[in-house]
Amino acid sequence: MKLTATMFMTLDGVVQGPGHAPGGQPEDPSDGFELGGWTEPYGDEESRQLTVEEFSHADAFLFGRRTYEIFSGYWPHVADPDDALAARLNSSPKHIASRSPQTLEWAGALPLKGDLVEAVQTLKEQPGDELQVHGSGVLLRSLWDAGLVDEWRLRIFPVVLGSGRQLFGPGRLPGRLRLVDSRTTPSGITALRYARE
Template identity: 50%
Template structure:
């Protein structure tokens, strides 16, 4: 399976608390809910299209708990594709604190996460998708395990919050494979790894 990362970013790279004020207050973050003004039908269609490619999900503990508190209780009439995929497909949770996961088809990964993910990627099937899960994503980026980045960049600057490409991220070059400016101002960008960055001088 290919490992893909889908996440929402502000223009200054923040991915924390996109869906609501109380979603993620770690480090005193008070700006949650910043994607809501831009969450139109076009953005929803793009996210749904990506979900149709899922063969399973890889989630960090925090994102898992947010999803598990919502999606099992959503009827098929609301976001049917996303609900069907999240409720029906395997979910693998990377956590050092969870001992079990109650949401159906969920498994807590044991041992080294990178080793477990390498094993999952060797299995046949469609995409293994990460959604959000910043701590997990940053760890797997450092191990070179993410095959595709799908970034929904929103026209807002937050100035605070946890970032996807935080200080200390392993340097990497990416190749843009798709870029669409949506009517809300959100820009959907898809990248694949392109090795180490090149440097020069003018």
């Protein structure tokens, strides 16, 4: 399977807390981050349809612990059979990378065991179209350094925050990417697809 990574990002590279968790609380207020929910004014139908199309290629998902907790608090409760995102998420295997043991109650959720790089490489060798990572910035930083991400799907929002965790911050190994596709939605989101060089 091809490993693809989708990340929402501000113009200044921040990926922390793009939306709200169930109940309206910020997704990730860790380290005193108070600017969560910065994607919400920009949702539009073109962006949603792009996400639906990308999800249609997922044969499995890979999440870090924090993103798993956010997703599992919402998506298993979406019962609408016409919701393509919920249908794909709820019916597909979900592999969870976490250093701390936890109870995985979402149907199809499986803990990733052993060495992260070896475990993800084994998943990539399984038959199928795509192994998708959504969010999970800590996990993606490790996957970048290991050279395991085949395609990056970055949604750049016209927002500058000035604080918050960045995806490609200090300490990342250098690397090159090749632009595969670029489009801009009516609300100003730039959707970029990059392949690994």
